[in-house]
Amino acid sequence: MQQTVTTALPQIKTITRPMPNATQGRVRRTREDIETVRANNPIEQVIARYVVLRPSGRRLLGNCPFHNDPTPSLVVYAHNQSFYCFGCDVGGDVFKFVQLFEKLSFAEALQRLGSITPTNRPVSRVLPVSVNTLPRVELSEEHFTLLTAATEVYHAAIFTQPRVLEYLAKRRIDLDMIRYHRIGYVTGNDLAKYFRFRGWDPEIANDLGLIGPRGEYFRQRIVIPEVREGRAIYLVGRATQKYQRAKYLGLPGAPKPLYGLERVRGSAEVFLCEGPLDWLTLVQWGYPAIALLGSHLKQDQASEIADAERVFIVTDSDEPGRRSARRLAEMFGKRARIVPPLPNAKDVNELAMHPRAHETFSELVQQARSGLH
Ligand SMILES: [Zn+2]
Numbered sequence: 459m460q461q462t463v464t465t466a467l468p469q470i471k472t473i474t475r476p477m478p479n480a481t482q483g484r485v486r487r488t489r490e491d492i493e494t495v496r497a498n499n500p501i502e503q504v505i506a507r508y509v510v511l512r513p514s515g516r517r518l519l520g521n522c523p524f525h526n527d528p529t530p531s532l533v534v535y536a537h538n539q540s541f542y543c544f545g546c547d548v549g550g551d552v553f554k555f556v557q558l559f560e561k562l563s564f565a566e567a568l569q570r571l572g573s574i575t576p577t578n579r580p581v582s583r584v585l586p587v588s589v590n591t592l593p594r595v596e597l598s599e600e601h602f603t604l605l606t607a608a609t610e611v612y613h614a615a616i617f618t619q620p621r622v623l624e625y626l627a628k629r630r631i632d633l634d635m636i637r638y639h640r641i642g643y644v645t646g647n648d649l650a651k652y653f654r655f656r657g658w659d660p661e662i663a664n665d666l667g668l669i670g671p672r673g674e675y676f677r678q679r680i681v682i683p684e685v686r687e688g689r690a691i692y693l694v695g696r697a698t699q700k701y702q703r704a705k706y707l708g709l710p711g712a713p714k715p716l717y718g719l720e721r722v723r724g725s726a727e728v729f730l731c732e733g734p735l736d737w738l739t740l741v742q743w744g745y746p747a748i749a750l751l752g753s754h755l756k757q758d759q760a761s762e763i764a765d766a767e768r769v770f771i772v773t774d775s776d777e778p779g780r781r782s783a784r785r786l787a788e789m790f791g792k793r794a795r796i797v798p799p800l801p802n803a804k805d806v807n808e809l810a811m812h813p814r815a816h817e818t819f820s821e822l823v824q825q826a827r828s829g830l831h
Pocket of ligand 1: 523525531543546547548
């Protein structure tokens with residue numbers, strides 16, 4: 459006879475919470491609340507409820523609702539969540555748009571967007587577009603010329619920033635390295651000025667993602683360019699302020715290259731690391747190093763170092779770093795050598811701040827080379 463087994467399943471309760479509404483009176487909103495509402499309301503989806511948007515390069519274009527606009531002049535930038543009208547000079551973030559369109563105060567716009575949940579969200583008139591699915595602008599000669607000029611503007615600005623130079627000195631990146639690699643600093647108001655001076659179209663800077671309606675993309679960051687044949691092809695920006703949540707930002711409008719590729723061409727040994735500061739440290743120590751700017755190597759990037767007989771993998775000492783070392787080693791098979799975890803340092807740049815750092819590192823490289831590790 460079959461026995462019936464009854465398993466006590468936990469009861470799934472449906473909790474219905476009253477929606478906050480405008481009559482609840484004044485609610486003190488924290489910075490976090492504002493950012494949550496912002497994150498739940500991608501600007502391209504919100505504006506698309508009011509205006510028909512079509513993709514154009516990395517941006518979306520529409521007829522501006524704030525002036526008589528047959529052109530269309532309204533540009534929506536998903537990558538930095540802002541909009542700008544080239545016809546009537548209005549711009550801002552998602553809250554600003556709703557404020558202007560609905561004639562609301564900031565608090566009211568926040569309330570309005572905050573009350574839109576995924577279940578009652580109106581269907582937008584364009585498909586949701588994320589920055590990753592936006593088609594990239596084909597970069598032209600003009601773009602590279604401009605990026606190279608921007609790099610020089612930023613490089614000049616770093617010498618007016620004693621605190622930034624001091625920080626880099628502490629990270630053991632010396633003035634020669636700063637000069638040689640055209641490392642810069644973005645104050646936030648040098649580039650636009652320079653563009654006006656040269657009479658250049660700010661649109662090009664928008665294509666690259668250097669300037670948006672909210673100002674310069676890399677403001678208050680140290681920028682490290684990738685230079686090929688004397689031209690800058692990419693920039694990565696490192697945070698210098700506590701409010702900057704992303705430690706590193708890459709240039710939105712250009713494909714991410716392998717840093718330092720030019721210098722390792724034809725080299726029998728290549729040192730592969732993750733971050734730009736680790737890379738600068740390795741280069742300063744004289745290693746033929748390249749940086750991933752992340753932990754993933756794409757197959758077509760791997761083929762760029764197909765000639766190297768040995769690939770030394772230098773990742774962070776923590777568990778995610780070790781995992782990524784093993785994953786990268788798999789891609790290179792017999793050519794891979796994993797450099798053992800760095801003693802008392804999270805990464806190579808941190809190791810550089812210790813005494814005898816270079817010697818310590820070269821001992822680890824010896825171990826990796828002899829296959830002891
Ligand atoms: Zn307008």
